[in-house]
Amino acid sequence: MTKARDDYLLDLEASRRGYAINRLCGSLKDPENRRRFSADEAAYCDAHGLSPEQKKAILERDWTAMLDLGGSIFYTFKLAVLDGRSMQDLGGVFTGMSSEEFTAAMRSGGRRFG
C-alpha cells in the first residue's frame, strides 16, 4: 500500500488530476450507480475514464493512492461506505494503524501534532 503524505489539499491541480476518480466515487450517491458499480467494477471504471493507475487504486482499494491521484476524501469515502468501511478504518489506513488502534487513539483525545 502507498504511504500517505501529511496533508492532502484538493487544489485545482488535484481536482483536475483526480476528476475521474472523484466523479466515479461521487456517482455512488445514486443507488442505481451503486448497483452498477458493484456488478462490474472494472467496466464502471472504464466508463468513467479512469487512468490505469486510478483504476488500479479503485479496484485494489488503495485509499492512499486514490488521494495521491487527486481523489478527495469526501468522494472516496462514498466508496468506503459501499464496502462497509468507516472513517476510522480509513484513518487507520492513512496512519499505519489498525482500525481498533485508530479508534482508541481518537477516544483517548485524538492525535496531537506540533
Next chain:
Amino acid sequence: MAEIIWGLATSHVPSIGAAMDHHKTDDPYWKPLFDGYSPARAWMAAHPPDVAVIVYNDHANAVDLDLVPTFGIGTAESYDVADEGWGPRPVPPVAGAPELSAHLVGELVDEGFDLATFHRLDVDHGLTVPLSVYCPDPGDAWPCAVVPVLVNVIQYPQPTAARCYALGKAIGRAIRSYPRELKVAVFGTGGMSHQLAGARAGLINPEFDRMFLQAIESEPEKLAALSRDDYIREAGTEGIELIMWLVMRGAMSDRIARVHDTYHVPASNTAAALALFEDLGEA
C-alpha cells in the same frame, strides 16, 4: 422588521446524526456529547425561531467538482434530504423560506457578495445534523423554515476567514432589513479541529479549539485575521470548516450573551462542539 434572536455554532459530523437516527445517544460513546447539548436544546426549544439561516458546506452531494461556488444560497420552497451514498437520513424534508432568500440575495449582491443561487438543493448532513442538534425529535416536520447558505470549504482555495466574517455582517444587515416580523436564528456549522485524510489523520488540537470557542464570542476579528494556512495547520484540513462559524458570528450584533457551550472528543474522527449565543440586539 425581522430580528436575529440567537446564533448556534455546532459541529455537523455525520455520525452525530447517525447516533440519533439509530437511537445510540445513551451509549457510553455518545452520551457525554448529547448530555452536553441538553441545556442548549432546552433553551432553544423555549426560544423557537421562524426561520433558521444555516451556514454549511455540501460534501459531494448537491455540489460536485464540475462547478464549485465559493458562496451559495438556497432559494427554493423546499429541500429534499440527500442520499449521500448510504440512503437519506430518516428526517423530514426541509421547508424553505423563498421570500427571505430572495431578499437576502438582493441585499447581498448589492453589497458586493455575488452568491450562486440554488433552486434545487438536496441538503446533506452538513445542514440536517445541525437541525437535529437543535431539534432532536422533529416528527413529521422541522419546527422552522430554513435558508441554506453554502460555503466552499472542500476545494482549495477556500474563502478567507475575513471574507466569511464580512459575509456574515452583510447577512445580518440583510436579515434586519427584512420588512416582516420574523424571528431568525443563524447557524454556523462544522469543525472543530479534525483531519480525515493523510498521515495527520486523527489530528485534534484542543488548545486551538478552546481558544476559538472563547474568541468567537469576544474577539471574532482575531479569528477572522487567521489565514487559510493557519486554519489547516492548527485545526486540520477539515478544521477549516470553522470559517463558517465566523459567518454566524458576523450576522449577530456586537452585543451577544453566551447561553451554553460544550466540547467533546471524539465524534467519529472530530472534536465536536456547540456554542449558543443569544443576540441582545444593537446597542
